[in-house]
Amino acid sequence: MKALAQTSVFASVLASVLSMAEAKTALAAGVDIIDLKNPATGALGALPLSDIAAIVRMIGGRRPVSATIGDLPMQAGLICEAVERTAAAGVDFIKIGLFDNGDARDCLNALRPLARCGQLVAVLFADRDLDWDLIDYAAASGFAGVMLDTADKSSGGLRSHLSALALGEFVRNARAHGMFIGLAGKLQLADIPFLLPLAPDYLGFRGALCAGFERAAAIDENAIRDVLLAAGRSKADAPSECAAHSHRVCAG
Structure with missing residues (x-):
């Protein structure tokens, strides 16, 4: 994902998909990153x-693919096993x-060996008690990226929880550690x-890409293209197969 880092006023678009059909739609629409959750x-x-393995095979390196490990309790052994799987x-x-x-700090420390052979991304939640020091801990543990999201999608979007000043500080702090940065959390076109x-290096979307802007509905190719256009992207901007494969998580 470091190959996708941006410095001008556009950002890569991450589309969260929940099925093979949605992954195909996102791929056809030209999103930059296909996220499985x-x-x-x-x-x-x-x-x-x-399902994750099947979608990865279908994508075939044409886009970077990310996946979540689930809403798990912060227990080091449990987290490490989920990451390995x-x-x-x-x-x-x-x-x-x-x-x-x-x-969380114990989990980050336990993940150091896995971080050495892959691209781990720490996700902090803007609608929870934020421990900003976790950015430092994640960087020290070898995490490649960090993102902000929201845990409760009924509690409002990212910008309803953090000011532009706070969001900017998050980006600067993560950038100072050399990590790539993602922003998500019920983002809409207006955000x-x-x-x-x-x-940020990328913006993450689910609901804004779905029919009727309902995150439980199927994603819609026209909605994806609207988001890509607003983010300064186009289908032609999507990463090449070479760039998509430039960083790969290993299972060792």
């Missing part, structure tokens, strides 16, 4: 490993939610002009 089972609900499915990036239901000047 099940919104019915949580903010970072995980898809079955067999997800890595074995062949994804490029693994998103790990740093929830406030355990020892994009406010977030682009902060220079």
